Amino acid sequence: MVAAASLARLDVPVVLVEAEDEPKTDWRASTFHAATLELLSGLGVVEQMHAEGLQVPIYHFRDRRDGLVAEFDFSLLADETPYPYRLQLNQQHLVRMLHRQLADTPGVTLLFGTRVTGVEPAPGGGASVLVEGRGGASALDAAHVIGADGAGSTVRRSLGVGFTGYTYPERFLIASTTIDLSEALPGIADVNYVADPHEWLFLLRTVESWRAVWPVPPEQSEDEAKDEATLQRQFQGVAPRPGGYPIVDRQLYRVHQRVAETFRAGDVVLIGDAAHINSPMGGVGLNSGIHDAMDVTRRIARIRSGEGDAESELSTFAELRHRVAVEYVQADTQRNTQRLMETDEARRRASHDEMRAIATDPGRARAYMRRASLLESVRRFGIGLPPGHPSPSEAVPAH
Ligand SMILES: Cc1cc2nc3c(=O)[nH]c(=O)nc-3n(C[C@H](O)[C@H](O)[C@H](O)COP(=O)(O)OP(=O)(O)OC[C@H]3O[C@@H](n4cnc5c(N)ncnc54)[C@H](O)[C@@H]3O)c2cc1C
DSSP states (O other): OHHHHHHHHTTOOEEEEESSSSOOOOOOOOEEOHHHHHHHGGGTOHHHHHHHSEEEOEEEEEETTTEEEEEEEGGGGTTTOSOOSEEEOOHHHHHHHHHHHHHTOTTEEEEETOEEEEEEEOTTSSEEEEEEETTEEEEEEESOEEEOOOTTOHHHHHHTOOEEEEEOSSEEEEEEESSOHHHHSTTOOSEEEEEOSSOOEEEEEOSSOEEEEEEEOTTSOHHHHHOHHHHHHHHHHHSOOTTOOOEEEEEEEOOEEEEESOSEETTEEEOGGGTEEOOSTTSOHHHHHHHHHHHHHHHHHHHHHTSSOHHHHHHHHHHHHHHHIIIIIIHHHHHHHHHHHOOOHHHHHHHHHHHHHHHHSHHHHHHHHHHHTTHHHHHHHOSSOOTTOOOHHHHSOOO
């Protein structure tokens, strides 16, 4: 949706092919970081996102036994971004806003209920996209194809591109309740990463609910993990509450750290989960996918207008975004996840000491927050802008 909206803004005709009959409404990612809000501000949705979302400047790194370990405040970045906070908003709301916008945009064709079954790059450039919809099978010819079809990407498989990495043995259970956990656990922030050698936790607030994430061991069945009695027991372990917790959403999902071997084959590119997937610890999966989308669409627009050379634009996209996926997204989410689940007592203590030291040193805290908000990678590599172009924060006024 973001790639289609960006292409439309850049006057590039676009056909969006989506297997589902309508935009998905399930609760998945819930955080938009500063760098992403800067990029989205060019798409005309950021004001609405602020109207519907929660601005959360502070988050906690905690320990289940010891309580608060370190507090981080994104306000430290107020001199460098108009958005010095995490905006908590479930991702389907952005999809809804963009869908509404795209439905009325000339040059945009939305093909819902249509599945891509394969992609064949053409020898002279462009590609043929094989699709199956209500009218049967057909092929679409395109100058460029953006594979944004998620972790199981048909586009990636059809190109024969490997997806190397690993899968965590434990699955992650996400359960949401309408009870205000900050009343049950006074002093917690709106976003909390809680370390524990036995059962780490991730607690965060959205407008609709409080969400808790915890690990589910390999031997526990999905039915048992999602069972009402199990979830009640888990929530009571987080904060005892007579009368129990109304649970409004529950999902069990498998978490991987994987990156596609290449993000490009000719004029076909991979972005988002089709290109890289990671642990949700840090809330950077969706964000970095949006950065991929903005990067490649700006390059495609330049290629079409004759300002950019196709080979160098697309190879730069593939190289830089692969680097960001490995050096930032994978590296940081692996470290964040390990901090939470560390079982070795000495390493756990050392990790907590390091977090305390970072949080209490303004210079280190700032560097840490720049990385966590994805501002560092955006400032370092740019997002699809030609050399000399102002960085996104300079180009974008505050909302
Ligand atoms: C339960 C859950 C919780 C999550 N929580 C977080 C979180 O807290 N923080 C975070 O950063 N990330 C989180 N994520 C990950 C985040 O949701 C993804 O990074 C993000 O959705 C990736 O966007 P995408 O557009 O690349 O892929 P997707 O959102 O997977 O979208 C791919 C789209 O392509 C469509 N599609 C697939 N195959 C085809 C085909 N062959 N033809 C046509 N259409 C097709 C699908 O229907 C889908 O609409 C979570 C994911 C899950 C599942």
